[in-house]
Amino acid sequence: MxxxxxxxxxxxxxxxxxxxxxxxxxxxxxxxxxxxxxxxxxxxxxxxxxxxxxxxxxxxxxxxxxxxxxxxxxxxxxxxxxxxxxxxxxxxxxxxxxxxxxxxxxxxxxxxxxxxxxxxxxxxxxxxxxxxxxxxxxxxxxxxxxxxxxxxxxxxxxxxxxxxxxxxxxxxxxxxxxxxxxxxxxxxxxxxxxxxxxxxxxxxxxxxxxGTAQYGIDVRLPGMLFATVASSPTFGGKLDSLDDSPTRSIKGVHHVVTIRAQEFDVGGYKLHLDDAVAVVAENTWAAQQGLAALEPAWDRGPNQHLGMDDIVHALEAASERGGLVARHEGDVDKALSTAATRLEARNYMPFLAHAAMEPLSCVADVRGDNCEIWTATQVQARAQEIAAQLAGLPPEKVTVHNLFSGGAFGRRLELDGVALAVAISKQVGAPVKLVFTREQDIRHDLYRPFYHDRLRAGLDANGKLLAWHHRIVGSSIFARWAPQAMRSDGLDPDAVDGAIQMPYAFPNLLVEYVREEPPAIPTAFWRGVGDTHNAWVIESFVDEIAAVAKQDPIQFRRGLLSHAPRALAVINLAAEKSRWDKILPPRSGRGIALAYVFDTYLATVVEVTLSDAGLVTLQRVVCAVDCGSIVHPDTAIAQIEGGTLFGLSAALWNEVTLRNGRVEQSNFNDYRTIRIDETPEVEVHLVPSRETPGGLGETGTVAAAPALTNAIFAASGYRVRQLPIIKSIEGLKRRA
Known part of the structure; x- marks a missing residue:
């Protein structure tokens, strides 16, 4: 042939x-x-x-x-x-x-x-x-x-x-x-x-x-050793000295390994590893005991005094600068100057960890002129390349076994776990299984960026929207992860994702991006990527505009969707299924959010009740989804359910904060997730369609936070401008 x-x-x-x-x-x-x-x-x-x-x-x-x-x-x-x-x-x-x-x-x-x-x-x-x-x-x-x-x-x-x-x-x-x-x-x-x-x-x-399915954390090989690792507690810190004699006296400990800071470049993808120490033992318990007994002395480095005030002040200062133009239609300044009503808002979204159920793990076996790794990664070829660089081998000498993953949310797009496992195995000359502790996983994650957004809008005397100006300030993920995806002038398409392809029709529109990098803090993709951040900012402000215009939030959105029949259809379906017009008791409210992401249209309604102390109870969630042709309906529903709960959990409680150059959170006690008794009923209604399929793995997360904070406003009159919501508890308390 x-x-x-x-x-x-x-x-x-x-x-x-x-x-x-x-x-x-x-x-x-x-x-x-x-x-x-x-x-x-x-x-x-x-x-x-x-x-x-x-x-x-x-x-x-x-x-x-x-x-x-x-x-x-x-x-x-x-x-x-x-x-x-x-x-x-x-x-x-x-x-x-x-x-x-x-x-x-x-x-x-x-x-x-x-x-x-x-x-x-x-x-x-x-x-x-x-x-x-x-x-x-x-x-x-x-x-x-x-x-x-x-x-x-x-x-x-x-x-x-x-x-x-x-x-x-x-x-x-x-x-x-x-x-x-x-x-x-x-x-x-x-x-x-x-x-x-x-x-x-x-x-x-x-x-x-x-139990026959094998996850990355399940791998066991003959002669395999177990490792646990501790990285510099501050970003950019260095290992000064190490007393490992108490560790070496612990039964089962074989090696104490020092790993110096390294920089990697894999086809433009950049990864930095801080100084770290690892204990390698016959079993995980011995390795963890050995690590606890170590007495490393750390030079805390240039970021030892870094705190959240420093980061927020830098973002606010950067927001005063004009940004790169991501989308521009009409004349925003002129429309604002003639508007009968003008609104402004500032929003803040925190750093977030991924906290997947299965923490990072990798088994590496570097011996002779071969390297073999067993892991769960979202980027197989990059994993091979970074292992090859560390092992000093050509990529074809590296075999990658990709296994089931117990969650990812973007965390397994990064390769620090693979790099550390290969580095340890190369030093000890044996197969080594590295599993991050939960504390290592949270305190040495690569984080969803902290964003600061400034918005302006203008209405005419009839409450019609005339102008929309959105300035986004935050880190660029693509600059590190895939610089070839950056626009030639430095605009990061992820940072403005969801802000430039809104389903709404605005006569005058300006979206800008200002890049401002936090010192030494690595940022990365998190479930829903840029859309998750921008949807909360945009849908919150649309809701605020509707309130100022004295219009029902859904009716106001309908007026902006005459050109978008699929978006209008999911809004109407969500309103019907949530019984939007039904009157709720005092201190209860419903909120709506609309998203067009990953070629999918989604409208989410969240219903909440607030206690006198300002605590939020989730009562009910209704999602209307048009994702085009549906391959497996049960999976589609499950993805929206899971993504929605993931987003609600993050909006209510999650943030990563820094004090003296180190992450304060460490485990699910202070980086908590929604519990079963807090989980509301989630209804998912799929719109029949023959359109090309859209994405669903991240879609539910995108609309969760804005629907929730809009519901809180409906219940209390308090507008949440900073996540997580737990930080606003004083504002949510019942006033005498």
Whole structure:
């Protein structure tokens, strides 16, 4: 077969056995793994591929990390739907690290994030499955000498409608490989779907129930040692001296390892590690006892007096500067000068930790000219590269085993855990398992930035919005994480995400960004990324404008959405399902928030009651979601439920604060999460749609905080301008 076939589809068979391999992708195809070559297969490997073997097994290589969002199931369903196989017949293989082969078409690198998994795979996986099915039908028709139109498929078999003959896909693999690759395979119409739109059992569920599923923290190897680590307690601090004699006397301790500060650059991604010390032992308990006995002396460095007042004052000073223009329409200053009513607001959002249920962990084995790591990462190729740099090896000598993750929220887009594990293993010459304690995980996270926002708006005499000015001040994540994504003038697209593509129509609009970096504090993506921050600021201010205009919050928003029917539809559905017009008791209120994020429209209504002491009780949450075509409805609902609770929890209680250059929070006692007795009923209403799928993994988080603070205003008349809400408890107390 000519190797220059479709860049999206390639089919090959080899002498070692009948195997049908169908690859697909948006980028150039390259020769596949050595394993395939050694099996006698001449094939190309794009960013994912299908393999059908002689036993009718269908394998799908997935470049996404399963962090609980159900992506293994959803992507398998796309393939199985068009291939006409049962979901139980699809096997999942995690993709190896390779930026060229497995780069996400939206993110342009091998990564799981930004709610792209289904969005980026929707057409590619379906086309791959449909093309394979068409070739298998052609192969069977040729063998039976009938017209392909007489054949149909089901459960990994081709059937002859005339005679009811049946051939399994595996038995057809060799002859199917000789069929031409369809350039535009016919896809099923929605009314033909057997899987898409249904909620079959998740493919990862049995293993998670019976304990056979392996998370990063579960790995155990023969001869493996266990490590725990302590980094400089202040950002930028240095290790002065170390008395490790008490530690070495503890039974089971093998090594005390010193790790000096290092800087890494992986394709523009930058990571800094502060000085650290690690104890390596026969078991975790001995390692933790040994670490507790260590007596390191730290030079606290240039940030030893840094506190929150310093950070906030710097942001406020920066907000006085004009920023980079992210979006500009009309003449905002002129409209404001003629406005009958003008409003201004300042909002503050805190640093946030990720605090995933499974803390960072990595098993590294660096011996000789090979390095092998077992972890749960959202960036496989970067993990390979940073391990190679530390081990002093070429990347091809590093093997990455990517496992299930007990939550991520953006934390596993970072590689400090991998880097430390590899550094420790290299020094001790043995496989080492590093697990962050909860304290290490929170105090040495990479944090959602602290943001300060300034807003101005103008209304005419009839309460109609004339002008909107939004200035965003905060750290740039992309400058460190993916500088190639920055605009040429230095504008960070994440910082303004959600602020420049609002669903509302404003006649005069100006959105600016001022970059202001906190000293030495690493910032990173957090669930919902820039949208989570901007949605709270924007939806709070829209609500405030509605109140000044003496209009109902939903009715006011409707007036800004005449051009956006999908946004208007979710607002109306949320109002209906939440019984928006029903009168509530005193000190109770409902709040609404609208978001258009990750190609999904979401309206969330939160209902609260306030105690006389100012404590907030969550009564009910209603979410109306238009995410386009829905692959697995139960998973879609679960993602909105989980994301909403995650966002509510953060809005109520979470912040990371600094005193004397170190993080004050350490565990769930002072970085708390919502508890089961505090969890409200969450109703999710999905809008039927045939639009291209939108993202859901982060969407619920985005609208949670603004809906909550707007509900608090409705209940109390108090406008929350600083998160978390617990800081506003004095303002929420009942006044005599």
């Amino acid at each position: 000519n190797a220059r076939v479709s860049r999206r589809h390639i089919l090959r068979t080899g002498a070692a056995g009948a195997t049908l391999v169908l690859g697909f992708g948006l980028y150039q195809m390259r020769p596949a793994s050595a394993e395939a070559s050694s099996a006698g297969l001449a094939l190309f490997a794009p960013n994912a591929f299908i393999r059908i073997d002689s036993e009718d097994r269908i394998s799908l290589v997935i470049d996404k990390c399963e962090v609980g969002q159900g992506v293994y199931t959803s992507l398998s369903m796309l393939l199985a739907e068009e291939l006409d196989v049962g979901l139980d017949q699809v096997a999942i293989e995690p993709a190896p690290p390779d930026e060229q082969l497995y780069a996400d078409p939206i993110l342009h690198l091998q990564a799981t994030g930004n709610s792209t998994s289904v969005r980026s795979s929707w057409m590619e996986l379906r086309r791959a499955g449909a093309a394979a099915r068409q070739m298998l039908i052609a192969a069977a028709a040729a063998e039976w000498r009938v017209d392909p139109s007489r054949c149909r498929t089901e459960r990994a078999s081709v059937l002859d409608n005339g005679t009811q003959r049946r051939l399994g896909y595996g038995s057809l693999a060799a002859t199917a490989a000789q069929q031409p690759v369809p350039q535009n395979p016919r896809l099923k119409q929605p009314e033909q779907f057997k899987l898409i739109g249904k909620s079959p059992l998740r493919v990862d569920l049995p293993g998670k129930v019976d």
